[in-house]
Amino acid sequence: MTKSFVGVDLGGTSMKIGVTDSTGNLLAQTEKPTIAEEGAERTIHRLNVHIKELVASAGISWDEVSGIGLGLPGFLDLKQGIVIHLTNLHWEQVPICKQMESSLDKPVIMNNDANVAALGESWVGAGVGVDDLVCVTLGTGVGGGIIANGQLVSGFRGFAGEIGHIQVDSHGQACNCGCNGCLETIASATGMVNQATSAIQAGTSTLLTQEPTITPAEIFAAAAKGDALAKQIIQRTVEALAQGFAHLSVILNPQRFVVGGGVSNAGEALFQPLRQAYRQIAQQHSAKDVEIVPAKLGNQAGIIGAAGLVALFEDPS
Amino acid sequence: MTKSFVGVDLGGTSMKIGVTDSTGNLLAQTEKPTIAEEGAERTIHRLNVHIKELVASAGISWDEVSGIGLGLPGFLDLKQGIVIHLTNLHWEQVPICKQMESSLDKPVIMNNDANVAALGESWVGAGVGVDDLVCVTLGTGVGGGIIANGQLVSGFRGFAGEIGHIQVDSHGQACNCGCNGCLETIASATGMVNQATSAIQAGTSTLLTQEPTITPAEIFAAAAKGDALAKQIIQRTVEALAQGFAHLSVILNPQRFVVGGGVSNAGEALFQPLRQAYRQIAQQHSAKDVEIVPAKLGNQAGIIGAAGLVALFEDPS
Numbered sequence: 143m144t145k146s147f148v149g150v151d152l153g154g155t156s157m158k159i160g161v162t163d164s165t166g167n168l169l170a171q172t173e174k175p176t177i178a179e180e181g182a183e184r185t186i187h188r189l190n191v192h193i194k195e196l197v198a199s200a201g202i203s204w205d206e207v208s209g210i211g212l213g214l215p216g217f218l219d220l221k222q223g224i225v226i227h228l229t230n231l232h233w234e235q236v237p238i239c240k241q242m243e244s245s246l247d248k249p250v251i252m253n254n255d256a257n258v259a260a261l262g263e264s265w266v267g268a269g270v271g272v273d274d275l276v277c278v279t280l281g282t283g284v285g286g287g288i289i290a291n292g293q294l295v296s297g298f299r300g301f302a303g304e305i306g307h308i309q310v311d312s313h314g315q316a317c318n319c320g321c322n323g324c325l326e327t328i329a330s331a332t333g334m335v336n337q338a339t340s341a342i343q344a345g346t347s348t349l350l351t352q353e354p355t356i357t358p359a360e361i362f363a364a365a366a367k368g369d370a371l372a373k374q375i376i377q378r379t380v381e382a383l384a385q386g387f388a389h390l391s392v393i394l395n396p397q398r399f400v401v402g403g404g405v406s407n408a409g410e411a412l413f414q415p416l417r418q419a420y421r422q423i424a425q426q427h428s429a430k431d432v433e434i435v436p437a438k439l440g441n442q443a444g445i446i447g448a449a450g451l452v453a454l455f456e457d458p459s
Numbered sequence: 460m461t462k463s464f465v466g467v468d469l470g471g472t473s474m475k476i477g478v479t480d481s482t483g484n485l486l487a488q489t490e491k492p493t494i495a496e497e498g499a500e501r502t503i504h505r506l507n508v509h510i511k512e513l514v515a516s517a518g519i520s521w522d523e524v525s526g527i528g529l530g531l532p533g534f535l536d537l538k539q540g541i542v543i544h545l546t547n548l549h550w551e552q553v554p555i556c557k558q559m560e561s562s563l564d565k566p567v568i569m570n571n572d573a574n575v576a577a578l579g580e581s582w583v584g585a586g587v588g589v590d591d592l593v594c595v596t597l598g599t600g601v602g603g604g605i606i607a608n609g610q611l612v613s614g615f616r617g618f619a620g621e622i623g624h625i626q627v628d629s630h631g632q633a634c635n636c637g638c639n640g641c642l643e644t645i646a647s648a649t650g651m652v653n654q655a656t657s658a659i660q661a662g663t664s665t666l667l668t669q670e671p672t673i674t675p676a677e678i679f680a681a682a683a684k685g686d687a688l689a690k691q692i693i694q695r696t697v698e699a700l701a702q703g704f705a706h707l708s709v710i711l712n713p714q715r716f717v718v719g720g721g722v723s724n725a726g727e728a729l730f731q732p733l734r735q736a737y738r739q740i741a742q743q744h745s746a747k748d749v750e751i752v753p754a755k756l757g758n759q760a761g762i763i764g765a766a767g768l769v770a771l772f773e774d775p776s
Contacts, residue, residue: 297712
């Protein structure tokens with residue numbers, strides 16, 4: 143019998159659902175509103191309904207579904223399958239895996255959304271064929287996921303891959319996590335915009351003051367026009383990333399860094415100075431022949447990787 | 460048939476050889492001079508002879524030996540089984556695994572000495588039962604080894620676990636590796652002694668000037684007598700270690716740090732302030748319930764872990 147795998151990327155605004163085959167081909171996908179204000183029980187109920195609808199609409203029999211993988215943005219107890227805390231959904235102590243298993247009669251496996259996205263890139267994206275891989279998502283925050291020996295590394299309590307919380311400046315800005323100068327205070331979209339607004343408030347002259355709202359795209363555009371502040375923000379951002387990558391290299395010696403998320407849409411305007419800063423900062427043995435490349439799967443990394451939690455757990459080859 | 464496993468810890472001065480059973484019990488061991496000046500071929504020949512002698516003396520038939528694991532202190536090509544460069548032995552481009560395999564007619568697997576020691580602690584030492592583990596050896600340098608998902612992490616080119624080269628002070632002392640302020644410039648025996656001699660040369664008054672030679676043991680003894688410089692060196696050492704452990708925690712979220720090597724002989728005089736500094740510096744989620752404990756196997760970690768390279772590769776459960 144052909145096997146199919148359901149992957150869910152559950153966010154505060156929308157729940158993305160996909161179905162893949164055993165090689166990670168996406169057979170069908172959908173996106174529905176999360177409606178977090180209805181509470182966990184209703185959201186999980188609708189998620190179960192949408193999963194069954196999607197599988198049916200794809201012409202797949204429910205018997206062919208091996209299980210459901212979940213990517214969730216928060217603090218999780220992976221072994222128990224319990225959400226400890228999901229900030230965006232206001233969930234506390236929700237035993238989501240057991241609840242879904244009893245409704246759907248299939249195994250349900252969860253992991254952190256950034257870890258799941260890394261698994262997706264490893265399975266069918268920019269990390270295919272690479273056993274030692276680090277994936278980084280530069281979005282509102284900086285997320286990360288680690289593949290070592292071809293396997294996702296979740297760590298003791300599921301907090302492995304929290305690359306955004308590598309401290310790169312001990313005198314830096316306070317981070318939500320309680321520390322100072324974490325990578326994500328500088329190299330996320332928020333961090334880049336904060337660098338710009340602080341400088342503007344301090345009186346720095348820049349093309350960015352002409353923009354109604356400042357985003358990383360505007361910062362890269364201003365830099366391309368020669369704006370000194372924009373160029374300085376990009377330099378600080380790539381140096382912070384390179385510092386984090388240098389730590390990751392002596393610790394894990396990955397073959398490849400895969401970089402995705404909104405900030406990475408700048409393309410070579412980000413990647414070229416990032417590679418250069420990494421070559422300068424990283425310990426040379428650990429950095430030799432290491433590649434820094436763009437992610438391939440975009441928003442689909444989450445649903446594909448979540449399906450992979452089940453598919454690759456069943457057949458780890 | 461009972462299976463036995465040979466482990467070799469090859470250093471510049473001596474070659475330690477052990478034989479274990481499939482549960483990591485050390486059945487026999489020996490230590491012979493390396494005589495590096497005779498060159499790689501002679502050293503490997505004598506190693507082969509000593510291995511066969513040890514196995515015979517333990518009453519084990521050669522047929523029972525599944526293979527030989529090697530822990531080597533240098534740059535290795537793990538996939539090809541080639542020594543690229545061993546500083547202490549002046550070896551360059553030595554295909555040691557193939558050479559030993561053709562003489563001994565058994566599989567030979569190699570890895571970095573610090574990684575092998577970590578595998579030993581994981582298999583039968585202070586890391587038993589822990590799937591996510593970081594082992595650190597505070598000796599002449601700072602070595603490290605990482606276990607994730609219950610497996611040794613070697614990385615793309617075998618340079619994973621180079622914990623001594625995590626940068627903890629970008630304005631710090633030059634390190635042999637070409638970077639500045641690596642953890643081992645501060646937290647190794649050499650680093651601690653350098654801190655003392657620099658301060659003494661700068662005119663700092665300390666009990667340590669009464670010592671004919673300064674070692675970490677003398678620094679801990681002087682601190683116990685209230686010596687301000689010695690206390691300051693220990694504080695800087697544990698803060699540098701805690702900074703490195705903080706990076707490791709957000710990246711790997713290990714359950715336990717196992718600390719060995721000469722500097723760790725100080726016991727609670729090291730561990731107590733180290734745990735305290737780690738609690739203060741590390742990101743709280745990643746540090747929750749994480750233990751920092753002494754290594755258990757001492758000098759035997761290398762031979763037991765090297766045997767484990769073969770035993771655990773054969774039967775990864």
